[in-house]
Amino acid sequence: MLKQNRLLALAEKALTAILLVASGACFAQAGYPSKPVKLVVGFAAGGPTDVVARAFADHAARALGQPFVVENKPGANTILAAQAVASAPADGYTLLFGATNHTMIPALYGTRVKFDAVKSFQPLCTVATSPTVLVVGPGMPVKSLADYMARARKEPRRTTAGTAGVGSSGHFATEMFARANGLQLNHVPYKGAAPVVTDLMGGQLDSSFATLGSVLPQLRAGKLAALAVASPKRSPLLPGVPTFAEAGGGNYSADAWYGVLAPAGLPQPIAQQLEKAAGDFAASTAAAEKLRGLGLDADSTCGLAFAQQVEREVATYMQIARDLNLKAE
Incomplete structure (x- = not known):
C-alpha cells in the first residue's frame, strides 16, 4: 500500500511538471514577441x-x-x-x-x-x-489579345517576347502562356527589365510578359499598350484591361x-x-x-x-x- 502511495505521489509530481512545462511554453508563445x-x-x-x-x-x-x-x-x-x-x-x-x-x-x-x-x-x-501583364510596343500592330494570338499562330516563332533573362519570372510566365495556348513565341532574353522596355518602345521588340510595376509609367504615358492582365481579376491599377480569361487566353495566371x-x-x-x-x-x-x-x-x-x-x-x-x-x- 505504501509503495502504491509513493507511486501515485511520483505520478502526480510528474504530471505537475509536465503541466508546468506546457503552461510555460504557452506563456512564452503568448508573450511573443519579447x-x-x-x-x-x-x-x-x-x-x-x-x-x-x-x-x-x-x-x-x-x-x-x-x-x-x-x-x-x-x-x-x-x-x-x-x-x-x-x-x-x-x-x-x-x-x-x-x-x-x-x-x-x-x-x-x-x-x-x-x-x-x-x-x-x-x-x-x-x-x-x-500582376503580370502582356504589353506590346508601337511596332506590334495588334489591338487585342486575340489579335496577338492569331498573329503568333500564323507565324510560329516570329513574334518576339522579351524578358529580363533566361530563368527570370518573365521567362517562366512567357513559357506558361505559350504552353497553355499552344503557341510558339520567340523568347529574347535581356540583362534586366530596363532594356526590354527600351526596345519595346523603340519597336525592336514585339512584346513582353512584364510585372505591372515595371511598365506602369510607360502604360500611363501611352508609350506601351497592355493587352491582358494575368490575374484572376482585373487590377485596380488597370481597370480597363481585361484578364487573360476574359480576353480568350484561357485560365492563365502569373501574379x-x-x-x-x-x-x-x-x-x-x-x-x-x-x-x-x-x-x-x-x-x-x-x-x-x-x-x-x-x-x-x-x-x-x-x-x-x-x-x-x-x-x-x-x-x-x-x-x-x-x-x-x-x-x-
Whole structure:
C-alpha cells in the first residue's frame, strides 16, 4: 500500500511538471514577441521587395509591440537570404520576406542549394501581388489579345517576347502562356527589365510578359499598350484591361507575390499572430496606397492556402525547367 502511495505521489509530481512545462511554453508563445524580430530580404535596399518589406515591418512593429528589423542579404538570386532563414531557429524571431522567385530556386539550382524551398519553410501570408501583364510596343500592330494570338499562330516563332533573362519570372510566365495556348513565341532574353522596355518602345521588340510595376509609367504615358492582365481579376491599377480569361487566353495566371515565410516548425500561436499582422497590413488603407504607388495590389493569402500555392509553383517551374533544360549559371 505504501509503495502504491509513493507511486501515485511520483505520478502526480510528474504530471505537475509536465503541466508546468506546457503552461510555460504557452506563456512564452503568448508573450511573443519579447525582443526584436529580424526580417531578412534577399534583395538590395530600395527595390520593390525591400520597400514592401519595410512597410510591413513598420506595421508589424506597431501591431506586435517590438521592432521588426529589415536585414538586406542580397546575393545568389536570393539564395543567401533563404538559407539564413532556413537554418534559423523556428521561434518567430527570424523571418524571410520573399517573393515569387523563391519558388523558382529549385527549378534553376536543383540540389545545389542547402534547403528545400517547400519543406524548409512555413509560408505565413502574402501581403501584395504584382500582376503580370502582356504589353506590346508601337511596332506590334495588334489591338487585342486575340489579335496577338492569331498573329503568333500564323507565324510560329516570329513574334518576339522579351524578358529580363533566361530563368527570370518573365521567362517562366512567357513559357506558361505559350504552353497553355499552344503557341510558339520567340523568347529574347535581356540583362534586366530596363532594356526590354527600351526596345519595346523603340519597336525592336514585339512584346513582353512584364510585372505591372515595371511598365506602369510607360502604360500611363501611352508609350506601351497592355493587352491582358494575368490575374484572376482585373487590377485596380488597370481597370480597363481585361484578364487573360476574359480576353480568350484561357485560365492563365502569373501574379508575382510578396510575402512572409518562417523556418519550418514555427509554433502555431506565433504563426497566428504573424498571419494576423500580415492580413491586417494588406487590408489597411495605408498599405493599399503605398503598394499602389509601386504598381502592386494589396493581397493576403495565408496559412494552408499560401503553402499550397508555394508547392504548386515549385512543381510547375521545375517541370518547365526540365523541359527547357534551364539551369542557372
